[in-house]
Amino acid sequence: MKTSIVIKKGLSSDMRFDLKDGAGSDAVHTSPVYAYAVCRLVTDSNLEGVGLAFTLGSGNKIVCQAIEYLVRHVEGKEIYELMSDFGTIYKKMADDPNFRWLGPHKGVVQLALAAVVNACYDLWAKAEGVPLWKLLTSLTPEQLVNTLDFSYYEDILPKYEALDLIKKQQAGISSRESIIETGYPGYDTSIGWFNYSDEKIITNVKMAMDRGFTAMKLKVGSKNAAHDIRRAELVRRIAGDQATIMFDANQQWNLPQAIDICTKLKDLNPYWIEEPTHPDDVYAHIALAKAVDVPLALGEHVPNKVIFKNFIQSGCMTFNQVDAVRVGGVSEFILISLLSRKFNIPVVPHVGDMGQIHQHLVLFNHITLGHPALLLEYIPHLREHFKSPAIVKDGKYLTPMEPGMSADLLKHEYSL
Known part of the structure; x- marks a missing residue:
């Protein structure tokens, strides 16, 4: 029987790293400051989920502020219960009525969503005691598609078709x-x-x-x-x-x-x-x-x-x-x-x-x-x-x- 792990609190961290001697430079970012808006999910165990969104420079702070809002969707949730139907909670976060006008599904809000979502998957893998790749490859096709939100994909890749695609790949x-x-x-x-x-x-x-x-x-x-x-x-x-x-x-x-x-x-x-x-x-x-x-x-x-x-x-x-x-x-x-x-x-x-x-x-x-x-x-x-x-x-x-x-x-x- 799996041990219950409850997300007690979500935290954000604004982490920035100066690069030297031209490293990381491109045609837009001539003096880049690599940055991570980090989401940390504190639990009632010794495990902590960590998720990243990548940004450049001072805009990182704004993404952190958005993380602090979005984590309320997962606070208080038990990780196995959360991930068993994650596609549903994902859609609720992505379509949060207080943030959706700022996107939808792009910019600061989407970056913050990435950090929170990634922290959930990280915690799930840690709860299982395995690397993420091992967790994902061990899921049944049904478990896997239940972590996804198929909104706006119904015409091109409905859930049943995705399920069939995954099953057809199992032979190899x-x-x-x-x-x-x-x-x-x-x-x-x-x-x-x-x-x-x-x-x-x-x-x-x-x-x-x-x-x-x-x-x-x-x-x-x-x-x-x-x-x-x-x-x-x-x-x-x-x-x-x-x-x-x-x-x-x-x-x-x-x-x-x-x-x-x-x-x-x-x-x-x-x-x-x-x-x-x-x-x-x-x-x-x-x-x-x-x-x-x-x-x-x-x-x-x-x-x-x-x-x-x-x-x-x-x-x-x-x-x-x-x-x-x-x-x-x-x-x-x-x-x-x-x-x-x-x-x-x-x-x-x-x-x-x-x-x-x-x-x-x-x-x-x-x-x-x-x-x-x-x-x-x-x-x-x-x-x-x-x-x-x-x-x-x-x-x-x-x-x-x-x-x-x-x-x-x-x-x-x-x-x-």
Whole structure:
């Protein structure tokens, strides 16, 4: 019989980390301050659920204030009872009438929702004494779909169809579980931050390859397209023709610019071009995909399941970069992954969590849903702040074994 664990209180923590020497810089954020709006669920046991939402800078405080409001939906709830029909409470939180006008389902409110939802899943896994990936892969199809809110998906992925999709993947689970031993492939997203010099990029590419990475990403999107092309050519030349290289524009091009620059970058055989234009502009992405035959990756700034639904249906998305600390947490991540699986679009998450949570979610995606095990972004800059930092060896994420979702930060760093 499972021990009852009741959530007594939800707390928020505003945690910010200065990065140095150009790390984390892109075409928008030239001096980034990485930040987590943390939700901590205190219980009547010695267990505590920890959930993250990723932000940048002073806006983090506003997300923390929203967390302090939303936690009232889970305070007083017993964790097993809560998670047995979590899709229902998820919908109540997402549609809270005091907050819905501020969204709906986007911005500060959605980020706060992500932190609260993630804390619930973390507590659930800790209550079971297993890592999140193990919890998720051990759920029955019925248990899994009961954690999801299918609102606005009834026309494209109703609950019964999601259930059938999961059941059809069960036949291959045993063979896919080998990923637990071999490790999940990573890619180095830190070789070419926007403010890095050419010399530093050259050094970083060589270091990444020495550490076993065969895939890496360069930041582009400067006001001078020739500058981007030159740096992209540099990375391709140093990494070689066999390397997997991505280019990330961080939404900086309008459609005519995107068509022009993507046409030029295509000659360098990119694995994908990421966020080429505004993240809400579905039609611009469709037009770009028709104009230039180049793989497009997007989702870092797509805030919710409805816009993901539009992108997935549109045919312009080659790679789905849904981020569980941007959309409404693990629950919405799983729903979006299910729809992406239906359309055979691989999920390669953006890692606002620095890969801590997503190392669990990609294992679940592969083992339970049958997504291909392609790549998971690796950003090492905040490793020293996590209690159990993600471990990458020879270019692969080693499977985490500690209970929970690996989101716990060092206790002395929490600001209350």
